[in-house]
Amino acid sequence: MSRVLLLFAKTDKARFIGHLDLIRVFQRAINRANLPAAYSGGFNPHQKLAFAVPLALGMDGRNEAAELELTGDSVSAADIMDRLNAAMPKGLLIHAARFMEGNEESAAALAVAACYEMRARPPDNLAEKVRELIARKSVVISKKTKNGVMDTDIRPDIVSLEVFDDTLRAVLSAGGQRGLRPDLLAGALGVSICQVTRVNVYKTVNGVFKPLFYTF
Amino acid sequence: MILSDDMLLRAEKPGRYIGNEINMAEKDVSRISVRFAFCFPDVYEVGMSHLGAQILYFYINEREDTYCERVYAPWPDMEAEMRAAGTALFALETGDPVKVFDFMGFTLQYELSYTNVVNMLDLAGIPLLAAERGEGCPIVCAGGPCVVNPEPLADFIDFFYIGEGEAGLNDILDFYAAHKADGGGRRAFLRRIARERGVYVPSLYTVTYDADGLIESFAPIADDIPARIKKCYVKDFNVSYFPGKVLTPLIEIVQDRAVVEIFRGCIHGCRFCQAGYIYRPVRERGIEAIRSQAEQILSSSGHEEISMLSLSASDYSNCGGLINTLAERLTPRHINVSLPSLRIDRLSLELMSKAGEIRRSGLTFAPEAGSQRMRDVINKGITETDILNGAKMAFESGWSKIKLYFMLGLPSETDDDVMAIPRLAERVVGQYYSLPKNQRSQPLNINLSASCFVPKPFTPFQWASQDVYGFMEKQRLIKKTLTKKQIKFNYHDAGQSIIEALLARGDRRQGRVLLDVWRRGAKFEGWSEFFNYDLWTRALENTGLSLDFYTARQRRYDEILPWDHIDINITKMFLIREMEKAKHAEVTPNCREGCAGCGFIKTDRGCADE
Ligand code: SF4
Numbered sequence A: 001m002s003r004v005l006l007l008f009a010k011t012d013k014a015r016f017i018g019h020l021d022l023i024r025v026f027q028r029a030i031n032r033a034n035l036p037a038a039y040s041g042g043f044n045p046h047q048k049l050a051f052a053v054p055l056a057l058g059m060d061g062r063n064e065a066a067e068l069e070l071t072g073d074s075v076s077a078a079d080i081m082d083r084l085n086a087a088m089p090k091g092l093l094i095h096a097a098r099f100m101e102g103n104e105e106s107a108a109a110l111a112v113a114a115c116y117e118m119r120a121r122p123p124d125n126l127a128e129k130v131r132e133l134i135a136r137k138s139v140v141i142s143k144k145t146k147n148g149v150m151d152t153d154i155r156p157d158i159v160s161l162e163v164f165d166d167t168l169r170a171v172l173s174a175g176g177q178r179g180l181r182p183d184l185l186a187g188a189l190g191v192s193i194c195q196v197t198r199v200n201v202y203k204t205v206n207g208v209f210k211p212l213f214y215t216f
Numbered sequence B: 001m002i003l004s005d006d007m008l009l010r011a012e013k014p015g016r017y018i019g020n021e022i023n024m025a026e027k028d029v030s031r032i033s034v035r036f037a038f039c040f041p042d043v044y045e046v047g048m049s050h051l052g053a054q055i056l057y058f059y060i061n062e063r064e065d066t067y068c069e070r071v072y073a074p075w076p077d078m079e080a081e082m083r084a085a086g087t088a089l090f091a092l093e094t095g096d097p098v099k100v101f102d103f104m105g106f107t108l109q110y111e112l113s114y115t116n117v118v119n120m121l122d123l124a125g126i127p128l129l130a131a132e133r134g135e136g137c138p139i140v141c142a143g144g145p146c147v148v149n150p151e152p153l154a155d156f157i158d159f160f161y162i163g164e165g166e167a168g169l170n171d172i173l174d175f176y177a178a179h180k181a182d183g184g185g186r187r188a189f190l191r192r193i194a195r196e197r198g199v200y201v202p203s204l205y206t207v208t209y210d211a212d213g214l215i216e217s218f219a220p221i222a223d224d225i226p227a228r229i230k231k232c233y234v235k236d237f238n239v240s241y242f243p244g245k246v247l248t249p250l251i252e253i254v255q256d257r258a259v260v261e262i263f264r265g266c267i268h269g270c271r272f273c274q275a276g277y278i279y280r281p282v283r284e285r286g287i288e289a290i291r292s293q294a295e296q297i298l299s300s301s302g303h304e305e306i307s308m309l310s311l312s313a314s315d316y317s318n319c320g321g322l323i324n325t326l327a328e329r330l331t332p333r334h335i336n337v338s339l340p341s342l343r344i345d346r347l348s349l350e351l352m353s354k355a356g357e358i359r360r361s362g363l364t365f366a367p368e369a370g371s372q373r374m375r376d377v378i379n380k381g382i383t384e385t386d387i388l389n390g391a392k393m394a395f396e397s398g399w400s401k402i403k404l405y406f407m408l409g410l411p412s413e414t415d416d417d418v419m420a421i422p423r424l425a426e427r428v429v430g431q432y433y434s435l436p437k438n439q440r441s442q443p444l445n446i447n448l449s450a451s452c453f454v455p456k457p458f459t460p461f462q463w464a465s466q467d468v469y470g471f472m473e474k475q476r477l478i479k480k481t482l483t484k485k486q487i488k489f490n491y492h493d494a495g496q497s498i499i500e501a502l503l504a505r506g507d508r509r510q511g512r513v514l515l516d517v518w519r520r521g522a523k524f525e526g527w528s529e530f531f532n533y534d535l536w537t538r539a540l541e542n543t544g545l546s547l548d549f550y551t552a553r554q555r556r557y558d559e560i561l562p563w564d565h566i567d568i569n570i571t572k573m574f575l576i577r578e579m580e581k582a583k584h585a586e587v588t589p590n591c592r593e594g595c596a597g598c599g600f601i602k603t604d605r606g607c608a609d610e
Helices: A012-016 A019-032 A077-087 A127-133 A182-189 B005-010 B051-059 B074-087 B110-123 B169-181 B186-193 B288-302 B321-335 B346-354 B372-377 B384-397 B413-431 B471-481 B494-504 B510-519 B533-543 B574-585
Strands: A002-010 A049-051 A060-070 A092-099 A114-123 A140-145 A148-153 A158-165 A168-175 A194-206 A207-210 B034-040 B066-072 B103-107 B137-141 B159-161 B204-210 B215-220 B257-260 B305-308 B336-338 B363-368 B401-408 B446-452 B487-491 B601-603 B606-608
Touching: A002 B446, A012 A060, A019 B288, A114 A182, A127 A158, A127 A182, A127 B103, A140 A182, A140 B074, A158 B204, A168 A182, A168 A194, A168 B574, A182 A194, A194 B005, A207 B601, B005 B074, B034 B051, B034 B169, B051 B066, B051 B103, B051 B169, B066 B346, B103 B110, B110 B494, B110 B510, B137 B186, B169 B186, B169 B336, B257 B288, B288 B305, B288 B321, B305 B321, B321 B346, B321 B494, B363 B384, B372 B413, B384 B413, B401 B471, B401 B533, B413 B471, B413 B487, B446 B471, B446 B494, B471 B494, B494 B510, B494 B533
Parallel strands: A060 A194, B034 B066, B034 B103, B103 B137, B137 B159, B257 B305, B305 B336, B363 B401, B401 B446, B446 B487
Antiparallel strands: A002 A060, A002 A092, A049 A060, A114 A168, A114 A194, A140 A148, A158 A168, A194 A207, B204 B215, B601 B606
16 A cells, blocks of 8 residues: 655636546546556445545645555556646646655645635725734634534634735635635625635644645 | 636536536647537536437547537526627537537437527527528537437428438538538538438428318428438447547536447337337347447546446346456456346346445336236336336345336326326335345335326327326326325426427427427426426417327327338338237237337348348
8 A cells, every 4th residue: 555645736627627526537537547546445435535625616726735545556656647647637737746654644634724816806905905904803704614604703714915916815724624715815805806726735844834745 | 718717607517618528529620621519408417428429429520520519508507697798609629609610410319408409509699490591600400319200390400310320420521521622502512411311401391281280291392302211320239430438527417427338229119118119120239349348438538337328238138248247357446337227137136236236226117007907008018026026136135225117198098007006116115024124124215206108209109199188187196095105206297298298299380389489488498497388388379389289189090290201110000000009908029029020121130121
């Protein structure tokens, strides 16, 4: 058994593939690439494939991570990448692949935050709105959860927020523990957004954010 | 992309409109001389699930001079977006508007999709009526099982192709390519191909009606146009065209698996079943060809499930051998082999467990009728003992979810026949409780479904009256009789079946109704949430046509039927013989047991038309 971590981009038409569909698209690419995928046991065996943090439909993702289990390590990481790329639809591109350490935590467990870029429209007073929001100690919004609509303070989920012309760059909490979607942030700001890109997904190493994929 | 991001993100499922599937054909349009828009008049997930459409897509794209692209009916949310933005219907591959294509080819799989055909022509910005189209307009053609009665759409379609596309569509495209290179116009082209086998150009035929509204005459306008149009079909199923790949979607579709057709046609002659007649003769594919096709499709698609397509899998001559061969190769690769349309008996249950069929999914029995008399009338060669034994064996092997399919309103059906439906379902429940308690771990779940019978062309029941006034009462009767809580009764709105019947046996005058009902907003009529019976009653009223004339009316044998000029090689004499036997509840042996003389010629190597 070996675990492979894939770093991939989801852009262009592939943006319109939702998360559940993306799992199927990956599974089929793995089959077409003829990789020795490991299967779970049980009644309805499925490939052991997991994505770090699901990407919302319509969003570009530049540095997304997925983890795949193989039954051996006969194929090199570079080969895995090339074979998968040959089997992927346009808009999905693996840029890096590496084998994971035996005791390495799963990418999904490590992910804590993500960086997003998006365009605001109309961009009127954007900088001011951002300044005002950052200055607040708490930003309470009503959020739909499993247990109905709840008031939630999202201020702790906003790690940083910057403005360049009409573009917002936000680092928000993301992953298993807690997460803030860019559209909810936009709602709190009172702007509408488009062309949302998730630039990177982070883990914390010694208290500092590092890109999820790399071991340094 | 032709649709803006905003339009796509507002849509319920943007993945329907982006194309980009695995194995999608990509060609340099500047080097293409014939552009073919293959139109499926239903939503993406339905159209993409259709094997025949996939085969034709690759078949046409084998041609270097032709680029076949796909068009599906946009779901009403996206249609509204497109109309508001002034975006014309476009093809998924290039995003180019359908208007610039040479052909717009519809596949007609069910009658209730006809309003979508009209709507798609409109969305494309093409004149709806064939008579109003000029040079520079795509040639609109149609094929598929429904075109055995092309008449209801005759006003809208430039030519119909009768039969199996892979048997002769290339010849038509060859004619077109040469004709276009010579600078020939559309009328001359249609006139030329009207002589080809399988081609029906409705504008070259005239029809007159008598005082009662019956067809008085139907004839070609010139001597060189054939009076009857013979269907095209593939003679040898082992060498016929097979693409070896499939378009693998990026979003979930209705039939999300690989499919191989194991044989075409059916040896039975169930008298209500149009497929059983129009796909004759039976043509089998050998195990070796099936295995090789299965492996090609699986490796090019990456699917984890493969389904064996046929009208009745149990009739494959070596079903056991086929499943053994496939299971041996595919099970180690975590690939499921599914066998729909099996007759439920010991053999098939064994096969299913070998193929790794999942028990949770439930088993389907299709007795079609409740009483033995009724099953003999429709020539469904199974007995109550077969059904009850099958159910018992299924329960013993661990199944506990069973679907039972019936039809209501079959010719000569009495209340006793109707009451036999719930009775049979309750006997199936009885089989379950006859098992020792320790074998009944799962709760029993019987899904009884009764559809409304629709008489179809080219069946022995093509002359029969539809039971339009009896459906509701019969549904009520079943509901009233059912007492067991393990049985869930499902029935459908009879309105959809009545309109299906109207269109199935309609004539050219239906064109006016279709136009009228489309103007009133009818579309996606096969979807119960969009179907609107009132629109049809109003359209019929407005056009002065009687619904009963087309549905409830019993036809006479000597009447000219609207589809009499279509020759699928099944003789009228044979259908009359079968109808007469039905009246006496007399069964006809299947084609393996004996030849009933349907019009084909039986030989040692199968049946043929010459
Ligand atoms: S020719 Fe005879 S055996 Fe062949 S399909 Fe017709 S009835 Fe069946």
